[in-house]
Amino acid sequence: MNNPSASGRPDDLINAFLSKDCTGEEQQRLRDWLSESPGHLQYFEQQRELWFSAVVSDRSLKFDHEKAFDSFRESVMQLPSGSKRSFRLHPVWKVAASVAVLMIASLLFYHMGVRSISRQMADVTIEAPQGSRTRLFLNDGSVVWLNAGSRLTYSQQFGVNDRDIRLEGEGYFEVRKNAELPFRVVTQEMTVTVLGTKFNFCNFPDDDEASVTLLEGKVSYQVASDTREQLLEPDQKVVLNKKSGMAQVSEVRANRSAEWTQGYLCFEDDLLTDIVRRLERSYNVNIIIVDDTLDTYRFYGDFRRTEQSIGDVLEILSSTNKLTYQVQGKHIYLHAR
Incomplete structure (x- = not known):
């Protein structure tokens, strides 16, 4: 196998496929899994959209009009000699050609799963099915792992005006540093704010406790019952008792909190x-x-x-x-x- 992590689990097979590191045998296993249920296909499309949004969106939003026109002109000049026609474009038609190429490029990006912020403002919601886990690549370069039964929601404007995420369940975050846009993870009982760091946040709605464990960097957390922000240092864990509202910080081996991703x-x-x-x-x-x-x-x-x-x-x-x-x-x- 080219990708040792593609063990046959759906998430691993999808990641290998999108990374273009999928063997023929793994592709067949992925096809078999997709054919089992319409929900599997919907989940795959959701993962593919996120993948392309992370990889291609910046490029699609910075369209080069002059380059588009040059490509358009070159494609015309490469027509077979029998059908090639010599002509000079009026400036108005030059603009029109650029617009046409822009429209075609936009449609292509859309069907690849890339939807620019200006075209769609609805929230994005990602769920990890029971018995599975999911890895996401966000537009700002941050990486998120979602544990089984977890849900993540963020705005299509994520990375533009803010970096706010709503979490239900457990997620491991590797946050790309951006001093101008703090990264916030919001849950019902607790909110975590970071600039750039690695941490694990667990807060399922039906759990008795919520916890944040810091692996690298610094984070601040705030519980719903207290307006004050508290700081965590690496290898520290804060546990919130949801019934009493009391939070307790302890020293831990923080790297263990992220081992579920493996x-x-x-x-x-x-x-x-x-x-x-x-x-x-x-x-x-x-x-x-x-x-x-x-x-x-x-x-x-x-x-x-x-x-x-x-x-x-x-x-x-x-x-x-x-x-x-x-x-x-x-x-x-x-x-x-």
Whole structure:
């Protein structure tokens, strides 16, 4: 394989295809996946639009009229001798030819997935399906990974007037520095503002806690119940208790917070309730905590999602002698031991 990351997962196959680093076998697997469901095709088109928007949009918005006319003239001069006609363009027709080429180029870019800001002002929303993860390339050069079950929304004006993003779920961000346009990630309970940095932000609507972990640079965060901004340093993590509104900062190995982008599941003193939801999103299963006493339990653990099944993870959790599990059809029930 040319691309070792194209392991057969849809996101990896799509990235390899768009990078022009996809083998024939991988292309066939991608075609098979696309044919399984209309939703798969819609998801692929969404990813392709984002890819081309990131790669081509700057070029399409800076159209060179003179160069367009020169290309148009050269194409006329290269017609077969039998059909070639000599003529001199009046300045008015020269402008018209440039406009015609501009219109054709605009249509081509549109069908490639590039929609300029002046033509469409609707928000862009990206979702990572359950059991999957998604990598995005934003117009400002920043890179975002979305974890399973997460959603990201931003304006078509992103990178022009602001760099504001709305997040539901978990995202890992590598932000391109721009002192004039701070990068803001907004959630219901917490907002993070950066200039250029690497950090992980996790805030699913149904989780009990929200957290921000800083890998590089500096970020400021603000909780909804407090107007003050607080700073985070590298290898620090802030955890917000959504019920109490209290935020606590601790020292951590920050690089572990982003290992999910490589297919790992890492739990660092996480509540079982949050772990269960992450397992549901990662393995697309339904888990019910039967005994409320388990809600306050916290666990550590490292798992490789591509190599370890949900059964493997449950076996390891039950080996702590804190809980047992029972599988009934498509449901998994957790009981206190």
